[in-house]
Amino acid sequence: DQQVKQNSPSLSVQEGRISILNCDYTNSMFDYFLWYKKYPAEGPTFLISISSIKDKNEDGRFTVFLNKSAKHLSLHIVPSQPGDSAVYFCAARVEYGNKLVFGAGTILRVKS
Amino acid sequence: KAGVTQTPRYLIKTRGQQVTLSCSPISGHRSVSWYQQTPGQGLQFLFEYFSETQRNKGNFPGRFSGRQFSNSRSEMNVSTLELGDSALYLCASSLGAGRETQYFGPGTRLLVL
Numbered sequence: 001d002q003q004v005k006q007n008s009p010s011l012s013v014q015e016g017r018i019s020i021l022n023c024d025y026t027n028s029m030f031d032y033f034l035w036y037k038k039y040p041a042e043g044p045t046f047l048i049s050i051s052s053i054k055d056k057n058e059d060g061r062f063t064v065f066l067n068k069s070a071k072h073l074s075l076h077i078v079p080s081q082p083g084d085s086a087v088y089f090c091a092a093r094v095e096y097g098n099k100l101v102f103g104a105g106t107i108l109r110v111k112s
Numbered sequence: 113k114a115g116v117t118q119t120p121r122y123l124i125k126t127r128g129q130q131v132t133l134s135c136s137p138i139s140g141h142r143s144v145s146w147y148q149q150t151p152g153q154g155l156q157f158l159f160e161y162f163s164e165t166q167r168n169k170g171n172f173p174g175r176f177s178g179r180q181f182s183n184s185r186s187e188m189n190v191s192t193l194e195l196g197d198s199a200l201y202l203c204a205s206s207l208g209a210g211r212e213t214q215y216f217g218p219g220t221r222l223l224v225l
Binding site for chain 1 (some may be wrong): 221
């Protein structure tokens with residue numbers, strides 16, 4: 001039962017353009033969402049998060065949008081840089097506790 | 113502040129053996145969670161410890177166990193290793209209130225032969 005889905009296995013973007021990574025979820029009990037970036041053989045690095053009571057959160061080049069009615073969130077990276085090339089994971093947490101449910105990840109390649 | 117540290121970074125074991133992995137959380141963090149990452153199943157939650165007590169548990173067999181010490185350091189143990197236990201094991205720490213960001217360590221790569 002995949003409660004968090006990242007339907008695009010990969011995305012290729014030109015340097016300087018916008019990268020949009022998408023994530024869908026099915027569990028309406030999720031109340032907090034996070035995006036992590038991961039390089040091979042390293043642990044995930046936290047990027048940005050959003051509470052279910054908000055619809056947008058911004059941090060520098062990274063913006064996360066949440067559409068609760070559609071159970072959809074997206075991560076926008078503007079402008080994209082070659083160093084952004086990595087695997088991006090969407091994660092969601094239920095109301096209590098620290099259990100994170102992860103999507104399968106999207107490989108982002110930023111071409112210079 | 114130092115980040116989450118995990119030891120060892122790499123490990124090779126044979127089927128039937130047992131293994132213990134260690135995680136030291138960020139100073140001041142009281143919650144430690146463990147995750148398994150495999151190519152087929154992705155990142156999956158194993159369990160979470162807070163104040164030396166298991167607070168949450170994922171859907172893994174009893175061969176997977178853990179504990180937390182009074183200094184918040186945590187260990188996880190896998191007994192009777194199977195080939196399918198080959199994975200990257202990740203530890204994440206957070207303050208422990210239950211609604212804050214988890215920060216991950218670099219992981220321990222376990223290969224079972």
